[in-house]
Every structure is written in C-alpha cells, then in structure tokens.
Amino acid sequence: MTLAHEAAAGEAGRKLELRRPAEDSLEVVLSGRWCLDGTLPARDAVERELGAGVRRLTFAAGALGEWDSGLLTFLAGVLKACAARGVAVEQGGLPEGVRHLLAMASAVPEQKVPQRDAAAQSLPARVGKATLELVRGAPAMLRFLGEITLSFMRFFSGRAHFRMSDLWLEVEQVGPRALPIVSVISFLVGLILAYLGADQLKLVGAQIFIADLVAIGMVREVGALMTGIIIAGRTGAAFAAQLGTMQVNEEIDAFRTLGISPVDFLVLPRMLALMLMVPLLTLYAGFVGMFAGLVVSVTIFDISLFEYYNETLRALELKHFWVGLSKGTVYGAMVAFAGCLRGMQCGRSAEAVGEAATSAVVTGILLITIAASVMTIVYYQLDI
Secondary structure, three states, rough: EEEEEOOOOOOOEEEEEEEEEEOOOEEEEEEEEOOOOOOOOOOHHHHHOOOOOOOEEEEEEEEEEOOOHHHHHHHHHHHHHHHHOOOOOOOOOHHHHHHHHHHHHHOOOOOOOOOOOOOOOOOOHHHHHHHHHHHHHHHHHHHHHHHHHHHHHHOOOOOOOHHHHHHHHHHHHHHHHHHHHHHHHHHHHHHHHHHHHHHHHHHHHOHHHHHHHHHHHHHHHHHHHHHHHHHHHHHHHHHHHHHHHHHHOOOHHHHHHHHOOOHHHHHHHHHHHHHHHHHHHHHHHHHHHHHHHHHHHHHHHOHHHHHHHHHHHHHHHHHHHHHHHHHHHHHHHHHHHHHHHHHHOOOOHHHHHHHHHHHHHHHHHHHHHHHHHHHHHHHOOOOO
C-alpha cells in the first residue's frame, strides 16, 4: 500500500514514495534525479511514518537516476531518525556507491567540543593546576635534557649525524636576522638606563657616572637578559612551531623509522646555533646600549665625548665581558632547550602547534629568569 507520494516543485521525475508492506515495516522508494541543483524532497513524511509503530525500514532505488551529496544528506537524516527511534534499517535496496559513502560517513563518530566551565576557576585552583602540570612535566624535561647531553657527547666524538648546511642556516636565522630588533631594544634600554641613572646621580652632581652605570649594566646584565628574552620570543617560538609542524606531518616519526636520531638531526643544530650566536648578540647589545648612553650624556647632560669615553674605559673590566658572554651562552641554551622541547612534545593538530609555540616562549623566559638569578648569586659570591 502506498501511503505518500511527493515530488519537488519544478523537478519532474524526482520522486519519494512511502509504502507499508506490513504493519511494522516501511519501504522508501526513490526514483528520478536527486542532485543539489534543485529542491530536494523533505524527509518530514518519512519521520512521521517512523512514529507510527514502524520497526523496520527498507529502500527501493531501482528507478533512481543521477544523484549527488543531496541524496546522501537526505538518507543520512533518515538513518539518524531511525537510530533515534530504534528502527532497524536494511540498505540492500540502495546503490552500492550510496551504501559505501554512508558507511564512510558513519565510520568516524562526531567529535564534540568540550564545554568550558561557565564559572572561571579560582586563583588557588589555577595555581594548583599549574603546579601539578609542572610536576608532571619535570620527568619529560629531564629525559629530553639527557637526550641532548648524549647528542652533544656524540657531537664532540664526531658521531653525531646532521647537515652542516642546516647549522649555518640556523646561524643565519638566529644571528644576522635578529640584529634589527636587538639593535632597537638595546638602544632604548640603554636610553632608559642613562636617564634613570642621571635622575639619581644629579642629586650629588655625579652625572659622569652615567657611563659606569650604562656600561656595566648593559655589558654584564641587561644586554644578555634583554637579548635572551628577545630570542625567546622570536626564535624559541619559531623552533617550537617548526618542530611541531614536523610532528603533525609525521616527519619526526619518519626519521626514527629510518634510524636517524631526531635530536641529532633537528635539535642539535638549533642548540649549537643559539649557543654560538646569543653571546655575540649580547656583546653587540652591550655596545649599542653604551652608544645610547653616550648620546644621552652628550646631548642632554653636557658631558663631553672624551669624558664619557674615558669613564667607560675606566669602569669596564674584562670580567664584565666574560660574565655577559657566559650568561648569553646559558640563555641561548635555555631558549633552544625550551623551543625544541615544546616542539617535540607537540600534539597532532594545528591547534597544538600554536600551543607549543606559546609554551616555548613562557618556558624559555622562565628558564632565563631562573638562570639569571642563580648565576648572579654565584658570581657575587665568587666576587666576579
């Protein structure tokens, strides 16, 4: 018995018929052309019949003409309605291509985006969560540090496998190409130090000691610290994004499959590049900062160029340069470690790459701050 017959307006030949061969079964008859370039029949009639005690649904598509995803959308909606009502579906009457595509569409379950908590977490809860994440991440950091140590041992024994061209490419990226931003930041920081020192030194008429403050501060502490932070934001995030993208594309897995150590081939050149170039950038930042102090002293505080030059030479000692260079080397290693660690820990999605880059910057700056504090205390106790 035919219960319904529907044809879309203006689409002759496209038909949907519903038949009830038995009290608890429903047959859907499809005929004509089912494509998206016209109006598709609604499935409301099918859903109404499903609510009338139907326990079994079959299809008949012997007269079906051309079809595209419009038919698939219609059938997917019908199947979803059947699943919600517990109706058994037999797809034997559908074309093989339609059955295959429907199976593919239902093979992967729909992923639901986790709902965020409506109320923001309290400060103690956020601090506790961050502390737990740090504790859980400590073993992974130590394991990665051990892998890097072994890689450096292989490098010094001549057994590390990486391309020298990759090393020089990284040197160019982290060194010469970072000069503009390092120059601007260092000049402005030197300017700030000069004005800050002059504001206090003028109280005792000792503006000439601006040269001492700027020279020692930039060469020994501030130059290395600012360079490390700049490199953490510029290069550390780049390292994490590069390695994270390789992780998403399964390139790192391919290295392991080929028997090539990813730490030797990918991490070691980046570590060496930063450890070589950050000390030089630190030295450069110190000279740029001293030049900024010179400009302020000569143009604002009426200190002659010769006086400023002599006072700078008198204040600077070789140990100040060694302290700055040693801190720059450590900061470079910290930034490379953080960037490569987060890149190698990256997940398998585009969102994970962004999270890895963000985490690399935060981790790098945190490690730089800890290293700066420890090294300053050690150098003070050693009277260096």
